[in-house]
Amino acid sequence: MRLLTVAAAQMGPIAADEGREAVVDRLLALMDIASERGAELVVYPELALTTFFPRWHMELSEANHYYETEMPGPATKVLFDEAKRLGIGFCLGYASLTAEGRRFNVYHLVDKTGETVGIFQKVHIPGHDEYESWREFQHAERHYFEPGDDFPVWRAFDGIVGMAICNDRRWPETYRVMGMQGAELILIGYNTPLHYDPDPTQNALAGFHNALVMQSGAYQNGAFVVGVAKGGIEEGVDSLAQSMIVAPSGQIIAQCITTGDEVAVATIDLDFTKTYKHTLFDFAKYRVPDAYRRITEQTGVELPPEKI
Numbered sequence: 456m457r458l459l460t461v462a463a464a465q466m467g468p469i470a471a472d473e474g475r476e477a478v479v480d481r482l483l484a485l486m487d488i489a490s491e492r493g494a495e496l497v498v499y500p501e502l503a504l505t506t507f508f509p510r511w512h513m514e515l516s517e518a519n520h521y522y523e524t525e526m527p528g529p530a531t532k533v534l535f536d537e538a539k540r541l542g543i544g545f546c547l548g549y550a551s552l553t554a555e556g557r558r559f560n561v562y563h564l565v566d567k568t569g570e571t572v573g574i575f576q577k578v579h580i581p582g583h584d585e586y587e588s589w590r591e592f593q594h595a596e597r598h599y600f601e602p603g604d605d606f607p608v609w610r611a612f613d614g615i616v617g618m619a620i621c622n623d624r625r626w627p628e629t630y631r632v633m634g635m636q637g638a639e640l641i642l643i644g645y646n647t648p649l650h651y652d653p654d655p656t657q658n659a660l661a662g663f664h665n666a667l668v669m670q671s672g673a674y675q676n677g678a679f680v681v682g683v684a685k686g687g688i689e690e691g692v693d694s695l696a697q698s699m700i701v702a703p704s705g706q707i708i709a710q711c712i713t714t715g716d717e718v719a720v721a722t723i724d725l726d727f728t729k730t731y732k733h734t735l736f737d738f739a740k741y742r743v744p745d746a747y748r749r750i751t752e753q754t755g756v757e758l759p760p761e762k763i
């Protein structure tokens with residue numbers, strides 16, 4: 456058995472004028488609750504340090520204060536220090552502005568020793584680039600972020616861990632590319648408005664689609680999935696909460712029940728992933744060899760099951 460206690464650290468709204476220090480205090484409070492409940496890994500939402508600023512369209516120069524130019528930075532060092540003191544790993548979503556001036560929506564994984572395991576750059580950047588007047592509110596992520604181009608996995612927390620951000624979770628490739636690399640635990644943060652201007656008929660299905668994609672992704676790749684929201688009514692926009700921890704069976708084993716700051720915890724056995732990876736979803740045995748070989752050539756990762 457490879458037991459790991461994971462916490463989904465859901466956040467409620469972050470106001471546009473809420474300072475980093477105030478937000479980090481909330482992250483610390485969630486980490487302390489998670490720690491008291493035995494958590495070894497705390498998963499925060501997408502863009503967990505600021506309001507979801509792509510709901511407005513502004514000049515990039517006016518948006519710079521929403522980005523982090525270093526991590527940890529002056530306001531977040533205390534979070535890294537507390538995590539290290541507690542011996543807890545965490546995954547933090549934020550907007551990154553690199554020294555070269557490139558802008559990414561990232562997920563930053565830190566292990567129990569306080570070392571950075573990896574930084575994932577959101578691949579599927581939804582919404583639009585230019586201001587679109589017909590919308591009730593903007594979703595201008597394509598104005599603010601460049602796309603990443605890979606779904607890497609890392610050996611961490613005694614397993615194989617991958618990350619994805621928000622819209623990524625809706626696309627089957629996200630889970631499959633990580634699944635082909637043996638991912639056993641996939642961490643996902645999201646900010647999902649409950650109103651979708653391009654097709655409002657989807658509004659009533661927001662919770663269903665959220666669960667559908669993460670339960671399917673988990674089951675079809677024999678992996679645990681942790682999906683963590685920043686929910687509630689943030690600057691007038693109501694966003695989906697319902698953070699959850701999903702088993703490789705597709706079953707939801709923990710879920711948040713409010714739309715605010717809330718911790719949901721589960722102790723998972725990473726060996727349980729083999730129950731699906733080595734039976735029903737034994738890629739090497741059941742997939743058409745040529746297709747399987749082509750995909751492993753594409754990902755460059757050969758995966759006979761015994762290697763997982």
Ligand code: ING
Pocket residue numbers: 581620621622623625645646647648649650651657
């Ligand atoms: N948000 C949304 C998401 O994929 C969206 C975009 C909103 C899609 C509403 C569909 C409906 O969950 C982000 N940040 O990707």
